[in-house]
Amino acid sequence: MDCVNHPGVDAPYQCFRCRAPICVDCESKLDRASICRSCLAQLREQIAARYRGETQQINYCGAFLAAAAAMVAVAVAWSQLVVWTGYPLEFAACLLGGAVGYAARTGAGDKRGRSLQQLAAMLSLVGIILGHYFIFYRTHAADLAWKGYASPLIAFPTYLSENLDFLHWVFLAAGVAWSYWIPRVRALRD
Secondary structure (H helix, E strand, O other): OOOOOOOOOOOOOOOOOOOOOOOOOOOOOEOOOOEEEEHHHHHHHHHHHHHHHHHOEEEEEEEEHHHHHHHHHHHHHHHHHHHOOOEEEOOOHHHHHHHHHHHHHOOOOOOHHHHEEEEEEEHHHHHHHHHHHHHHHOOOOHHHHHHOOOOOOHHHHHHHHHOOOOHHHHHHHHHHHHHHHHOOOOOOOO
16 A cells, blocks of 8 residues: 555555555654654644633633632631531641632633632632631630730731641642642643
């Protein structure tokens, strides 16, 4: 059988997409399968178009609103669970980060991008601190009032420095990292 691009040249391969016979010079490999140059160019253009569609015209307002709503909802739920159970539930920081990351990506119209990642990470960090503040306010604010603090906001940094151990900080970092990872831009394949 002759190559579709080179008449008279033997075609030992067949393109897995268009089934055209191709010679050694026309053959490329894609995931260990043979593909012709025209199909490879079409596939690359489809991937590049999808990449452009995911990374352009991001709805930052929608992303911010959706991520902020998820941030507050998970922070309130986290504080409520801590009050009910009496355990710190450090892993909830990871859940909050995941919820904020997915909400940011969904609110942006399932778009991706570096600035969207930064928005999600920032809101995740704020949400984790807000969750800790809600927990503090609902469990320790009355205890610190007698120490001379005028407001819970003033006592909150003292609470953080005295009560958060290494595990809390690990889950905080993991939650922020997860929220940053979710709306990441998927790399184009070579």
